[in-house]
Amino acid sequence: MPIRDDLETLDFFKGLDGSLLDLLAAFVQTRTVAKGEAVFADGDACDGFYAVLQGQVRIYKMSPAGREHILHVFGPGEAFGEVAVFKGLRFPAHAQALRASRLAFIPREPLKRAMAREPELALGMLGLLSLRLLHFVRKVEELGLKEVPARLAAHLLLLREEHPESQTVTLDMAKGQLATYLGTIPETLSRILKRLADQQLIALDGHRITLLDPATLAALASGEERLE
Amino acid sequence: MPIRDDLETLDFFKGLDGSLLDLLAAFVQTRTVAKGEAVFADGDACDGFYAVLQGQVRIYKMSPAGREHILHVFGPGEAFGEVAVFKGLRFPAHAQALRASRLAFIPREPLKRAMAREPELALGMLGLLSLRLLHFVRKVEELGLKEVPARLAAHLLLLREEHPESQTVTLDMAKGQLATYLGTIPETLSRILKRLADQQLIALDGHRITLLDPATLAALASGEERLE
């Protein structure tokens, strides 16, 4: 049963025991999307949520003026679109595959029924939503209180946490995408990267960035210090 | 049993049947706080969440430079601090009473046990978190994509939804507080209110604001139109 094996790879279902997985596998569906294809659009009716099995998906908002703001980029094992599942009737943002991807779709109603029987599932979902909420609280804080250099520094330090040994991080997306993730535009990001490099805080090499002075970057990220 | 009656007034527990309320009343505590008193601080250990029985509480972040950004203001019936309950170990923001208030505290562990027995509770909590998430998605969108006049217009329209009959809204907080809620500062808010009034979009009278031209305000809020 391919779906069942897939489910095990999802962060959210990790650690569930076999019988629960069987229960889920009975109603979870899979969907493949091509690079650039929309998974859902802002405002679409929402009767379930998704998880990435393989590939990469971005969640973003669009302003009437056409500017985009990426809220999130998700890779294998991560769930998305769950924000609206239990109250909202519509997805609150756009989702688009950044590369050819395979997704799992978990429909709401059968999930609710499963949860009513297996509180374990509901508690897992609560944890997932709590984490997501924490992520947004941090984002709101950064957008409202901090300047772009601080947000960039925070992002670089966060990236490094995935490989704490190394001083070098690889950008997980194109620079233009990163700009909209940080709530800015490519030109500004480019200038700030240059300023960081001028100050010897980082060294640039295409999409690889070496953190030369993590301490100062951290001070920047927290807002204690400003970039000259 | 006073606590039990209190619980019924909370949005989150509304509609639960009596036996469930009894279950909750057994471990929910109440706490009274004076005006200006901190309920919890950013980074405090978090082993439960709160709800407002009477009074008003604001949730806010603070930048190292000392600027504040209000994330939320909660009144009677609303829950807060639930963001971190199921995953995070710490509160992600500050909470402070804006006036003398009476609060309910729902400790995590007994709640989890109750949920394991009563999935109904967990589903309610999922709904609550979903709504909160939606709120943050909207906030991130506004902060990243929109200018202050748009955010203000959106806020005014939102306020009016509470009394759709009337064209006049009453600010639920001091103007300075509203400024930090919108991610700006009092001076800027004051100027923009004046500009809106100059454009005949609103009429100002202390904390009462009459929406003279909701259609244009809506266009402003969505970003389709800009303020001259």
Next chain:
DNA sequence: CTCGGACCTTGACCTATATCAAGAAAACGC
């Protein structure tokens, strides 16, 4: 190899909004 397109960088300019400073108004205690 080389053409074309996507992406990135750089520069000149402009606008929104923060900062600083001072005054006006409103709220509050006595």
Next chain:
DNA sequence: GCGTTTTCTTGATATAGGTCAAGGTCCGAG
């Protein structure tokens, strides 16, 4: 009711960052 304090408004100024425009670099398709 009056002075004090807090809140709000207004003005002058500074600056971060967005916009527009022009190159530059990299990479894949043919």
